[in-house]
Amino acid sequence: MxxxxxxxxxxxxxxxxxxxxxxxxxxxxxxxxxxxxxxxxxxxxxxxxxxxxxxxxxxxxxxxxxxxxxxxxxxxxxxxxxxxxxxxxxxxxxxxxxxxxxxxxxxxxxxxxxxxxxxxxxxxxxxxxxxxxxxxxxxxxxxxxxxxxxxxxxxxxxxxxxxxxxxxxxxxxxxxxxxxxxxxxxxxxxxxxxxxxxxxxxxxxxxxxxxxxxxxxxxxxxxxxxxxxxxxxxxxxxxxxxxxxxxxxxxxTGQKYLGLGPSAHAFDGKNRSWNVRDVRKYITALEGNETYFEKEELKEIDRYNELIMLGLRTKYGFNMSLLDGFNTTICTFFNKELKRQISSNNVMLEDGFCKVADNRKMITDRIISDFFFVDED
CATH class of the missing domain: 3.20.20.70 (Aldolase class I)
Structure with a gap:
């Protein structure tokens, strides 16, 4: 969709x-x-x-x-x-x-x-x-x-x-x-x-x-x-x-979308782009056939962190089958953090999904941050 x-x-x-x-x-x-x-x-x-x-x-x-x-x-x-x-x-x-x-x-x-x-x-x-x-x-x-x-x-x-x-x-x-x-x-x-x-x-x-x-x-x-x-x-x-x-x-759920207008963001499944955050610059660029947006291909770490951020905010949670596409280092990190969060009663597992516990919803952002993978290089 x-x-x-x-x-x-x-x-x-x-x-x-x-x-x-x-x-x-x-x-x-x-x-x-x-x-x-x-x-x-x-x-x-x-x-x-x-x-x-x-x-x-x-x-x-x-x-x-x-x-x-x-x-x-x-x-x-x-x-x-x-x-x-x-x-x-x-x-x-x-x-x-x-x-x-x-x-x-x-x-x-x-x-x-x-x-x-x-x-x-x-x-x-x-x-x-x-x-x-x-x-x-x-x-x-x-x-x-x-x-x-x-x-x-x-x-x-x-x-x-x-x-x-x-x-x-x-x-x-x-x-x-x-x-x-x-x-x-x-x-x-x-x-x-x-x-x-x-x-x-x-x-x-x-x-x-x-x-x-x-x-x-x-x-x-x-x-x-x-x-x-x-x-x-x-x-x-x-x-x-x-x-x-x-x-x-x-x-x-990470679906594609087209963003139109100044400051709008778009996602094509692999790349993220965002338009200039100024209506006058936006108009001038399009009138002059100039570039009006920036674009980046999401790295593996960025894709993982984004899936975590988006998934854990919803009632469905993070679909752990999505980890199949990531490298061993990221998967090992996730599983270690998962055990820690479960022991703290912050998250639960249900039908292959990692979900924030109902009584921990208020600290969802904190839990998401803990799951983020940071490349120390």
Whole structure:
């Protein structure tokens, strides 16, 4: 299964925590669309030779571009691929961009899944994060999306906020469940370099939440969503049965995907490539027939580490049969680390898969790091 990721870099405002590539300068939209269509043309061999089954518009804020502009992009893709086997078409959307007209246009275009950046149902939290919407708009956006035919709706929540009480987190989770959405992505706040929150952390204006508080919030999330019928299929993602994100699941199982737009990444099974992280440079390069991306062939160590990172994040775990393709040194290292992790009750073996234990999910990143092979040469 191959997928297409399209990065829309435009945002009206900058959220305090976000480190994804974005720009608040809207003047390049027309040039961006033209450059994107040219990049699609340059990747026609991928589109012709792969069975495209998922499309994902991410950002930035994809809902800053009009339905007519999205239509132009899809038409450019259809020139080289029928999309007859398309199984999922996702677009990330901000709550205050939601309207009956906009959602109706997206549905007519074929969008069948929305990922909505709610983050919190408390206005005080949203203001501190510099989100554009308020809690009332968030609830209204969910209602409008559902009434206009979106039956696979995902919302994002953030926990580990320094100014959020446990009681507020409890209420956020309950309101998410009560909203009737089919998918919930919950991410712990991270202080990424280059963000406003990172600067606040360094200046002492914000402090990281104690680990025990984060664990308590995470455990509550997992318990309540499980009781509500959600499956915890990836460390940060929960869905009702059968409604996992097909596109993101492809990433976690190492499938091919084409990345389009500034900062987008792509993977063809052996090579990783990434586009320039600047919309103006991206446009200029494509207009001038210049190179707009970098590319590298993954080394054996990189392939092993990536399979570990992706596999252990999911409910399925790491398929140990994949070790058959690696050298003896890497396999010996893995088996030694596996014994150590099992003795610490961090992982378990099940039907040929190495899985993180349910009560260790919160430290998944730490466990993954322990499994990473580092070439000391």
């Amino acid at each position: 191959a997928g297409i990721y399209i990065h829309v870099p435009f945002c009206y405002t900058r959220c305090s925590y976000c480190d994804f590539y974005k720009t608040t300068d809207q003047q390049f939209k027309d040039e961006y669309i033209k450059a994107l269509c040219k990049e699609i043309e340059l990747n026609r061999s991928f589109l012709l030779n792969e069975d495209i089954q998922t499309i994902y518009f991410g950002g930035g804020t994809p809902s800053t571009i009009k339905v007519e502009e999205i239509t132009v992009i899809i038409k450019a893709i259809k020139k080289h691929s029928s999309l007859k086997h398309l199984q999922e078409f996702t677009l990330e959307i901000n709550p205050d961009d939601v309207s009956d007209e906009y959602i109706g246009g997206l549905v007519d275009l074929g969008v069948d899944r929305l990922s909505m950046g709610i983050q919190s149902f408390y206005d005080v939290h949203l203001r501190k994060m510099n989100r554009r919407h308020n809690a009332k708009q968030a609830k209204e956006a969910i209602r409008i999306a559902k009434e206009n035919g979106i039956t696979n709706l995902s919302i994002d929540l953030i926990y580990g906020l320094p100014y959020m009480t446990f009681e507020e987190w409890e209420r956020n989770v309950q309101m998410a469940i009560e909203s009737g959405v089919q998918h919930i992505s919950a991410y712990h706040l991270t202080f990424e370099k280059g963000t406003l929150y990172y600067d606040y952390l360094k200046k002492g204006k914000l402090q990281e939440v104690p680990e025990e508080s984060s664990v308590k919030q995470f455990d509550y999330l997992v318990k309540e969503l499980s009781c509500a019928g959600f499956e915890h299929y990836e460390i940060s993602n929960f869905s009702l049965p059968g409604l996992e994100s097909k596109h993101n699941s492809n990433y976690w």
